[in-house]
Amino acid sequence: MPARLLAAPQSPDISAELHYIDFMENSMTRFEAILDQRRQYRLQAATSAWKRIHSALTRAGIDHRLFGSLEKGDFREHSDIDLMILGNLSPDCRQKARKIAEAAAAEAKIGLDLFFEQDLSESTVEAILEH
Known part of the structure; x- marks a missing residue:
C-alpha cells in the first residue's frame, strides 16, 4: 500500500522502516479481521431475524419475499x-x-427496508425484486 510508505518514519535505519512496514501490515490484517468479524456477527443476526420474520409471516398467511444483499x-x-x-x-394485516x-x-x-407490493406499480415491484 503506497500510503503506508508516505507515513513511514524518516530514518537512515532500514530496519526501523522494515519494522514499521511489518507493523502496518499486521495492523491492517487485524483491522480487516475485526471488520470481517463484525460482518459475520451482523450476518448471523440478520439471518436469525429473517428466519423469525419468515416463520411468523408464513404462519400468519402473509405472502412475502426477501430481496437484496441478504x-x-x-x-x-x-x-x-x-x-x-x-x-x-x-389494514390490519398490513399492521401485523x-x-x-x-x-x-x-x-x-x-x-429493515419494508415495502408493500400494493403501494407500488407493477414495474417498480419487478425492478426491485429483480435487482
Whole structure:
C-alpha cells in the first residue's frame, strides 16, 4: 500500500522502516479481521431475524419475499433486511406484517427496508425484486 510508505518514519535505519512496514501490515490484517468479524456477527443476526420474520409471516398467511444483499449472499457490515410484502392486504394485516418484521429486525439491531407490493406499480415491484 503506497500510503503506508508516505507515513513511514524518516530514518537512515532500514530496519526501523522494515519494522514499521511489518507493523502496518499486521495492523491492517487485524483491522480487516475485526471488520470481517463484525460482518459475520451482523450476518448471523440478520439471518436469525429473517428466519423469525419468515416463520411468523408464513404462519400468519402473509405472502412475502426477501430481496437484496441478504438474499443474494453479499451482505455487508452496514446491510439491512430488504423485504417485500406481497398481495393486497387489509389494514390490519398490513399492521401485523409491519409489527412482525420491525420487531424481529429491532431485536437483532438490523435495519429493515419494508415495502408493500400494493403501494407500488407493477414495474417498480419487478425492478426491485429483480435487482
